[in-house]
Amino acid sequence: MSERNNSNEHHGKKPKVRTEMSRRQFLSYTLGGTTAFMAAGMLAPMIRFAVDPALKHKGEADWVKVVEEAKVTNEPQSFAVQVHQVDGWYESEVELTAWISKGTDGKIFALNPTCKHLGCTVNWNTNPQYKNQYFCPCHGAHYTADGKNLAVAPAPLDEYKVKVENGFVYLGQLGANTRG
Numbered sequence: 108m109s110e111r112n113n114s115n116e117h118h119g120k121k122p123k124v125r126t127e128m129s130r131r132q133f134l135s136y137t138l139g140g141t142t143a144f145m146a147a148g149m150l151a152p153m154i155r156f157a158v159d160p161a162l163k164h165k166g167e168a169d170w171v172k173v174v175e176e177a178k179v180t181n182e183p184q185s186f187a188v189q190v191h192q193v194d195g196w197y198e199s200e201v202e203l204t205a206w207i208s209k210g211t212d213g214k215i216f217a218l219n220p221t222c223k224h225l226g227c228t229v230n231w232n233t234n235p236q237y238k239n240q241y242f243c244p245c246h247g248a249h250y251t252a253d254g255k256n257l258a259v260a261p262a263p264l265d266e267y268k269v270k271v272e273n274g275f276v277y278l279g280q281l282g283a284n285t286r287g
């Protein structure tokens with residue numbers, strides 16, 4: 108017993124009740140909290156994995172109307188549209204950007220401007236050294252009009268699914284490039 112408690116007893120006072128947390132309590136609270144946190148961290152992706160197919164299925168049906176078919180040229184043009192996105196419990200408005208053009212095969216296709224090196228944004232025909240190519244200003248990656256990677260980037264630009272209906276171009280899911 109501590110010296111202070113001894114002196115309290117000596118003067119006829121009640122010994123002070125210790126209200127501080129014991130080391131054992133502290134450790135059990137801390138470890139308990141950490142374990143719960145880690146369990147939540149492990150459970151979240153598992154729940155998401157279970158729920159995801161349903162969300163994905165819903166997303167696959169979504170098409171976004173972007174531009175009149177007649178306005179699409181052989182020269183790629185950049186289009187931006189607002190999309191209402193539902194990701195689990197989180198809903199947001201996101202801007203979807205695509206470079207849309209008509210290929211040499213006459214087909215309309217749409218590329219995502221996110222560079223496949225480290226994610227900067229590519230632009231069409233901005234570097235005189237790489238005429239009629241997509242160029243990324245960050246580390247110099249460049250791509251053909253079909254999105255094929257020519258240098259720096261390890262993969263072609265991603266491509267949106269495209270459908271043309273009643274004279275309008277619609278964009279669907281983003282996926283791997285089928286042209287590059």
Ligand code: FES
Nearest residue numbers: 222224225243246
């Ligand atoms: S991010 Fe485009 S070249 Fe590095």
